[in-house]
Amino acid sequence: MSRTRVLILGGGYVGLYxxxxxxxxxRDKVDITVLDRRPYMTYAPFLxxxxxxxxxxxxxxxxxxxxLPEVRxxxxxxxxxxxADRRVTATTDLGEELVxxxxxxxxxxGAVSRTLPIPGLLEFGIGFKYVEEAISLRNRVLGRIARAATTTDAELRRKLLTxxxxxxGFAGVEAFAETEDMAKAALRYYPELSRSDLNFVMVEAAPRILPEMGPEMGAYTVTELEDRxxxxxxxxxxxxxxxxxxVLSNGxxxxxxxxxxTAGVKPSPVIQASDLPLGPRGHVNTAATLQVIDDSGAPIGGAWAAGDCAQVPNLVEGEGDWCAPSAQHAVRQAKHLGTNLARHLAGDPLDEYKHKHLGVVASLGxxxxxxxxxGFKLRGWPAWVMHRTYHLLAIxxxxxxxxxxxxxxxxxxFRRDLVSMGRIQEPRRAFEEAARS
Structure with a gap:
């Protein structure tokens, strides 16, 4: 009996689950292949x-x-x-083409960072979507603190510590708060510096932060951060x-x-160049069964989608027309998709995805x-405990x-290690300097 060849593009939440x-x-009906540039799934809430x-x-x-030991x-x-040809092409890091x-x-x-044509952003900005970027930011912040402690130039020190x-959004606020918390803790090892030397600035185009939490919690978070x-x-x-x-718009x-x-994300650009039907925001258009559908709502045979790159109808009343791009939805959609695909192969009817959002949590350090x-709103230590408990269960x-x-x-x-390993991004630098001397 021949097996159905299932190709999963992406090894994130949706791909893995x-x-x-x-x-x-x-198990006995499919040969599964997962194709992703990275050999691991990143649990983004922990970045x-x-x-x-x-x-x-x-x-x-x-x-x-x-x-996934039995998966290619x-x-x-x-x-x-x-x-239309049931074919995907890819390129390895060695430049070889895969068909x-x-x-x-x-x-x-999934999604990629949504950037704007801002002068200097491409050359100077740092993203915060992958674990490599989180490591780089940690090394950069600790490295800048160490350099600031060794300079006598006041203007340079101010720049280094800004x-x-x-x-x-969630990624920006959590990265902002956690990084400042780390930087402040590192100062205990730098008597040359004080807390007032650190200059952390968040820039948000909207009138509030954490919009998913509502105006009250957004305002509380602003107050909490400014008090620090x-x-x-x-x-x-x-x-x-x-x-x-x-240069900021306020002058x-x-x-x-x-x-x-950390100003938002957009669907993977590969989707734009594909022959799959897209929704108005550039996502793959899907039914509640997670089958890809055309403009008339008819399923496209052999195609499924979920997560941040998909436009999935939200069947829960009062939660919007489409499911929010969250890890909570992605994990549940993935399990639902896997179940529906198995039912499809067995000739059984499909179920529609429906999930009421349980809530949102954010760490501020x-x-x-x-x-x-x-319906409950928590602040401070109880919310922090809930944040850790939820994500420990979810990873x-x-x-x-x-x-x-x-x-x-x-x-x-034990206190966390606060040592910069910035040179890890230049592993041959010391060897090259030694070779030239």
Missing amino acids: TALTLKKKA PEVGAGSIEPRHAVVPLRRE VLQGKVDSIVH VEYDELVVAL FVFVGG GMRVLLETRLESCVDGHV EEFEADTVVW LNKGVATTM PTFNRKARVALDWTAAVF
């Missing part, structure tokens, strides 16, 4: 804590080959999707950051050595947070849960 579910429910040194970077990722895992960047044919396609490519974060000496500039846009010279201009961009869940595999729990437990007895 779809493969796990499908393998469990249709701020990775950047702050509260969690080891390796513990915030899930190795695909380890968790290919590493490559997806270049094109031609669904993968399939019977059923699952589009789980950190600008653009975007007031941080600046939150609402209804303000970044106009330019050429060579670190920051302010100043020097900064670090600009972190050690022992600080905000949360809204099932895939017992292995990762245990490692993260050990990281947090160790932090109770």
Whole structure:
């Protein structure tokens, strides 16, 4: 009996959980291939804590080959999707072209950073979507503190210790707060510096931050951050950051050595060039069954999609027309997609995806947070505990849960390591200098 070839594009939440579910429910009927540029799934909610040194970077990722032993895992960047021919092309990091044919396609490519044509952003900005970027930001902030402590130039010190974060969504606020918490903790080792030397600035174009939590919790978060000496500039846009010279729409201009961009995401650009039907915002258009559909609402045979790259109808009354791009929806959609695909292969009817959002949580540094869940609003330490508890339960595999729990437990007895390893991004520098001398 021939097996159905299932190709899953993307190894994030949707890719991993779809493969796990499908393998469990249709093991003998499918040959599963997962194609992703990275050999691991990144648990994005832990990136701020990775950047702050509260969690080891390796513990915030899930190795695909380890968790999917019976699944073919290919590493490559997806270049094109031609669904009419049931064919996907990709390029490996070595420049080799991969051509993968399939019977059923699952589009789980997620989203990429949504940038704007701001002068200097491409050359000077730092993203915060992948674990590599979180590690880089940690090393950069600690490295700038060390350099600032060794200079006598007041203007240079001010520039080194000015950190600008653009975007007031969950990723931006958590990265902003956790990074400042780490920087403040690092100052205990630098008697040359004081808390007033640190200059953390958040720039948000909207009139409030954390819009998913409502105006009350957004206002509370602004107050909490400003009480810590941080600046939150609402209804303000970044106009330019050429060579670190920051220009804002409110007329302010100043020097900064670090600009972190967290101002939203957009669907993977590969989707735009494919022959799959797209919704008005550029997402793959799907039915509530997670089948890809055309403009008339009819299913496109052999194509499925979920997560941040998909436009999934929200069947819960009062929660909007489409499901929000959140990890909570992505995980549940993936399991539902895997189940529906298994039912489809067995000739059984499909179920529609319907999930009421349980709430949202955000960390604002050690022992600080905000949360809204099932009508309750929590602040401070209780919200922080809820944040950690929820994400400890949500991160895939017992292995990762245990490692993260050990990281947090160790932090109770030992202070987190606050050493910059910026040279890790230039591993041959010392060798080259020695060779020239």
